[in-house]
Amino acid sequence: MKSMSTTSDQNNAAHATLLNNTVLHENDLIKKAKSQFSYHKDVLNTFESYRQCVLHNELITDVGRKFFLTELHNLHTNFKRVLNYAAEHNKFRDQNLPTIGPLIICGVARTGTTLLYNLLACDPNCRAPLFTDMMIDVVPPIARSDSIEQKRRIDILNSPSQETEQLTSNFIQIAACHPYFPNEEDCHILRQAGCFPLFTLISDNEDSDAESWIRxxxxxxxxxxxxxxxxxxxxxxxxxxxxxxxxxxxxAFYLDELLRHYPNALLIMTHRSLDEVLPSWCSLASVAANGHFDAMNSISRDRITKRCYQSMDKSIECIMKFRTCQNGGVDQSRKNMFDITYDNVMKNPIGVVHQIYDYFNLQWSNEFEIAMNNWLLENPQGKHSRHKYTLSKFGFNQEDIQARYADYTKVFLSSTFSHNQSSSTN
Structure with missing residues (x-):
């Protein structure tokens, strides 16, 4: 049997190796990339601040610490590889994107966006980023038709590691809240540039000012x-x-910036009663944190609830500022925007997609509709277990939430607004 001192020495050595292997640097970022993409320093500083949070938070487990540090290292590595590739192949940056769109779902989290996204991705004439595009060997980019290389990347994604095996039960719980699909949301691109709003959940600073970190x-x-x-x-x-x-x-936090880069964007904004959204979001955040902390004690749980609440406040504030006129009504001049409710998506998902295509004058096809029906058959609600949550678990009550977000509810969830949206597509 190994002595306790030997085990301790081995643990210390493993910890030192981990720290050395996850040090963030720009030694492999070529000079041309540094010159063309001046924000590389901002990204490095952001990731280093996240790294320090991971190192100093004593509630994070060894498995969780390794997971977070490795994740930060991989994100920054992908970022540098993309900048190097872009600097060496800069002609693609001058090539035009399609004149239509992009079609962008930008609603608040937990409002049916994942279901809608996967149905819209069934259109053979559109292109949604694959998870492997964004996370596995990001350069050189490959076509979806490259079956050999796609399979190789999928095999890498599915290959187990010691850390993922230790977090398997946690991943299963997360899948019940938010299933994984080949077409994944493009937050994985933004994360590579250090845009990761809820990473502050791991901060060791209990009293961090909300306005400061959100700003x-x-x-x-x-x-x-x-x-x-x-x-x-x-x-x-x-x-x-x-x-x-x-x-x-x-x-939702960057709508003006989004349109600056994609001026032809067609925006879909999903809406749901926030007394359902908030506990669902807090539940997902809690489940995601479970495998990485010693225990989901009251401090951790309260921090998650607080951060989710703060983030929701700012998200709703940004949406209201972007969407409403001075009189508080919806700005009807924005013709590139289509609003839908969670209830309508769940009741008639293909019908809602049809409304979206009619509104934006996109081409519908029988092949598209068949693919959506097949996807729904293969992915029934509850396939990955049921996501259960309550208001009381996170200290919420319906009256407070309704009062807090009364203006948003009046504008986007009133019966009059829902009727107007339905009428606009008839």
Missing amino acids: NEMNKGYAYDYHETFVRMLNSVDAPKSHWLLKTPYH
Whole structure:
């Protein structure tokens, strides 16, 4: 049997190796990339600040610490590889994106966006980023038709590691809240540029000012410079016949920046009663944190609830500022915007997609409709277990939430607004 001192020495050595292997640097970022993409320093500083949070938070387990540090290292490595590729192949940055769109789902989290996104991705004429595009060997970019290389990347994704095996039960719980699909949201692109709003959940600073960390996140407009570079890179090898399809709740924080980079964007905004959204979001965040912390004690749980609440406040504030006139009504001059409710998506998902295509004058096809029906048959609600949550678990009550977000509810969830949206597509 090994002595305790030997085991301790081995643990210390393993910890030192981990720290050395996950040190963030720019030694492999070529001079041309540094010159063309000046924001590389901002991204490095952001990732280093996240890294320090991971190192100093004593509640994170050894498995969780290794997971977070490795994740940060991989994101930054992908970022540098893309910048190097873009600097050496800069002609693709001058190539035009499709004249239509992109079609972008930018609603608040937990409002049916994942279901809608996967149905819209069934259109053979559109192109949504694959998870392997964004996370596995990001350069050189490859076409979806390259079956050999696609299989190799999928095999890498599915190959187990010691850390993923230790977190398997946690991943299963996350899948019940938010299933994984081949077409994933483009937050994975933004994360490579250090735009990762809820990473502050791991901060060791209990009293971090809400306005400060949210403002810091919202000042990362350069993340959309990187986002556009990444999409153009994918477009250079596998452009869609019609339009790109994108989706992440992060976009709600950056709607003006989003349109600056994609002026032809067609925006879909999903809405749901926030007394259902908030506990669902807190539940997902809690489940995601479970495998990485010693225990989901009251401090951790309260921090998650607080951060989710703060983030929701800012998200709703950004949406209201972007969407409403001085009199508080919806700005009808925005013709590139289509609103839908969670209830309508769940009741008639293909019908809602049809409304979207009619509104934006996109081409419908029988092949598209058949693919959506097949997807729904293969992915029934509850396939990955049921996501259960309550208001009381996180200290919420319906009256407080309704009062807090009364203006948003009046504008986007009133019966009059829902009727107007239905009428606009008839």
